Amino acid sequence: MKRIIMLILPVLVLAGLVVGGFVLMQALKPQPERAEEEPRGLSVFAEAAEIRDLSLTVKAQGEVKPKRQIVVAPQINGRISYVSPDFIDGGFIREGQVLVRLESEDYRLAIVRAQSGVASAEQRLAREEAEAELAQQDLEELGITETSPLARREPQLAEARASLDSAKAQLADAQLALNRTAVTAPFSGRVRERSADLGQYVGPGQSLGTIFATDVVEVSLPLSDEELGRVGLPLAFAESSTEKGPDVIFTANVAGQPRQWEGRIARTSAAINPQTRLVNAIAELKDPYGAGSDDGVPMAPGLFVNAEIEGRYIEGLVRVPRSALRGVDEVFIGDGPAGKLDIREVDVVYSDAEGAYVADGVEPGELAIISPIQAAFDGMTIQVVERMPDGELIQRTPRNKPDTDSEDEAALAAGDMDGVEQ
Known part of the structure; x- marks a missing residue:
């Protein structure tokens, strides 16, 4: 029995030392600090909205035709x-x-025949006038006052005059044929x-x-109803001295060189095309072979040209990046200091590849978000990073612990969107 105790006792002592050491280590271990930072929002890029004046233009194409x-x-x-x-x-x-x-020989002969007919008719008329005068004298000598027109040879005289008129008409016809x-x-x-x-x-x-005449050439430019409104043309427009049409710049390549001509919208077509539902605006260029040419190169009929029509000029619009426009009339605005998303409905006047111009809904200087955001909602927590015109990136949403986000900051400084949480 003593021998067994002697064997087990060291094992028990060793086990006690291990357990005691583990308990002591756990007791002396420092407690981890609890982070007070709120969950970080989605990092997004944004660009500042700016005030801009807008000069609208409409592009179209057409074939040059003589007027x-x-x-x-x-x-x-x-x-x-x-x-x-x-x-x-x-x-x-x-x-x-x-x-x-x-x-012209046949027609000259016809004139000679017509002249002969006129001479014959004149001789007949002279004879009838003389006979009518003699008949009137005989009636007066006989004291006859009431006689018939036939006795006074009035019908014969009228017939002779009509024959002379007909002969003169035939002569004029022959002369006209000769002229032709x-x-x-x-x-x-x-x-x-x-x-x-x-x-x-x-x-x-x-x-x-x-x-064809070279004083004026024209180009029919098909425009939609929206484009008519953009250039300020009514459906039935005709240029007058008091109301000038919009200016048009025509361009085309001629002999391998780009050429440009300046014209003006003169009128619109009388009806809407039933197949295309478009309205033709007729642009004219005066003296295409002279003063209207481009360094001596005319805008010749048959040439296919591109046309840029000057439209309305609108002042005081707000421009946001085209990628900031969501759908038809929504823009995501980032509140940098608060780190919140604001979804705005805007009145879009015009948009192109460069930007969207709005009349209401966005103020100059506000940050329009250009990054894609899935399942966006008003008040969503975000991290706004402004992209400056020169490409510099500036963090607009403050962070509580910048040392925890060093990797994101390095990615932003390098302009790498893949390094930022999207």
């Missing part, structure tokens, strides 16, 4: 005996210039194409070619 373009055609039959050297594709023509002349053997240009311009040549027999209305 006046006609098909050159004769009014009579005949064989072409002359073609102007300017009456070629691309030729310049002047108002009143003879483009084509038809053979020369086909002239009704305006100054250019020849688009020619479809007849020397020696060809043509008839009335047959196309000899196409010409």
